[in-house]
Amino acid sequence: MTGPTVPRATEAEPAAGWAPTPALGRAVLLAGLLLVAGVLLGRVDLIVLAAPFALGTAYALRRRPTALPQVWISQGDGGPLVEGGDVAAAVSVGNPDTVDYDLVVMRSRVSPWLRIDRAGFARDEAVDDGQPNAVPTGATAQGNDRRRSVADRPFVTSVPIAAAVDLELAGKALRWGRHPIGPAGARVATAGGLLVSRAVITEPVRLRVYPRTEPFEAVEAMPRAAGLVGAHHSRRPGEGGELAGVRVFAPGDRLRRIDWRVSLRARQLHVAATLSDRDAEVVVLLDVLAEAGRSGGVGGAASVLDTTVRATAAIAEHYLHRGDRVSLLEYGPAARRLRPAAGRRQYLTVLEWLLDVRVHASAHEPYDQVFGPQLLSSDALVVVLTPLLDERSAQMLARLARGGRFVVAVDTLPTDLASPKDRGWAEVAYGLWRLDREVMIGQLREHGVPVVRWAGAGSLDQVLRDVARLATAPRVGGR
Incomplete structure (x- = not known):
């Protein structure tokens, strides 16, 4: 050089x-x-x-x-x-x-x-x-x-x-x-x-x-898909790879779809019906109201912000690789937003966007300026990365669930967060805070918000299956 x-x-x-x-x-x-x-x-x-x-x-x-x-x-x-x-x-x-x-x-x-x-x-x-x-x-x-x-x-x-x-x-x-x-x-x-x-x-x-992308894989189950491209199977009939059944031949059906075995047995042309492959919109919401833990860099201890940024990069890479559209939102006073898009260019944009993530403490409620009706699609899967250190974060999750959104909360608080070493009431207060936080997580689950801890590959498999199952059930109330 x-x-x-x-x-x-x-x-x-x-x-x-x-x-x-x-x-x-x-x-x-x-x-x-x-x-x-x-x-x-x-x-x-x-x-x-x-x-x-x-x-x-x-x-x-x-x-x-x-x-x-x-x-x-x-x-x-x-x-x-x-x-x-x-x-x-x-x-x-x-x-x-x-x-x-x-x-x-x-x-x-x-x-x-x-x-x-x-x-x-x-x-x-x-x-x-x-x-x-x-x-x-x-x-x-x-x-x-x-x-x-x-x-x-x-x-x-x-x-x-x-x-x-x-x-x-x-x-x-x-x-x-x-x-x-x-x-x-x-x-x-x-x-x-x-x-x-x-x-x-x-x-x-x-x-x-x-940020270094942590290994992450998730099941194909999505609560609701939109668009005409992607790897997720929708509930609508159309051109795709998922078999939905066999039906009588109708004008407009392709000849290559004819099921000759069923047609010969029924003495009438039948075709194989499939479900269309559709892409999904995934919104990754970053809670930047509070920070905890001390960052040790790569290979060391991870703070809340470290886990949030690395998990966001992994989730975005996974869904963008599958052809889905991914957008990013910050829950904080800055209310930064990255528009939904798909492809490798969007992944590079996501990485660039993540470099400017900072913790912004605020005394005001940032919900209204973050979640306008034009910013958050009703069909999107909302993955919220939050340490649940602020009561406003729990209120935000509950409001999203009551609004009919498909919400998954990912707990980013470090598991090895040390308790205070001071003598006196500090350790007792820390224990009470832990209990209060567990109660808050239980209340969120009662509101229909699954809360899972980030653990890399497979972290969201079970919760995505549950959310997709709930999406197919009858829903009470409008969005």
Whole structure:
């Protein structure tokens, strides 16, 4: 990963942003004192002693810098990045000047969810934080604390005229989201260390890390299908692969549907009737009113938000792969919404949409602004991912069920949520809260809202069968 060649500057005047270093002040002061002392005391040896300092300073300043260094951040070209994937990026410093940069000090901030294990210049051996002695040439060692990122230290190099040097960063992405690399900055010393530039800082680049899709499969049973494509069998006759019975031949029936065995026995043409294959609309509702647990990144503990985002990606991938239409909704003050659609493009849009999921606490009831009659189809299967930490979430589920929606509630609260360690009434209060939550879940089930805990593959099989069975039964009340 190399940066582009930097063109030479054509300016003649010194650029702003360069300042003398203490070394230049000491050289001028020492040469001046020796010359003055030699003249006043008539000492030729002092004048001779001052000559190297004066000539060396003048020679170093014969060519002054005319432009500040350029700093930019670039990402690797490895395609979409998923949790646990390899991160590749580079912080580059370019020299657009007509003088060499004798010393360049670079440093960059990196998100803690991007674990940078190796960092170094292309021409140097990379730093590996797992090897205490692997410190590259030109890197300022800051110790080998494993808790710190390798990139969290200054790096030192030099840059020739009209060239660029890349500080390559490599590691792992630990969690989904938009994680910044940067801001990055550099300071440059030139003219033999007599001139130094101001710090040049570039804006951060946000690296998109998509959630890792957990394995998920569900039965084909859907409460109600719509449309004319898809893999779910509707209750309406039509062209499809599910056999619905045998009936007498009628005008318009295809000849390939004739059941000759039944026709010969009945001495009248009969055809095989089928059920049409139809797609379903699946609405995944994300409860973003509260968060619980601590995220440990990929392979670690999962918070409510982690489970919600990863489960949403898995459910959307499953149903979109089957040809269904999927839409997303946020239950919160922002009320973000992704329109229903099908296909791979919708899946990529879902992943991009999930990167901006955040917890938004609100004192107001967000139901009306989220569930307008034009936003939620009456035939859609609504999968609600909620930790059930807020009473408004339970009320929302009950209102959906009373409105005749097909609702499935998925509990995203971590099973290993630790109880308070404080002495006194904290543990008792935690136990009472747990009991109150179980009572609330029981009341939701009494209202016809199945509540299941997310467990990956097969989590929704039984509950989808029950919802589909309820959909075929007579319903009381209108929608």
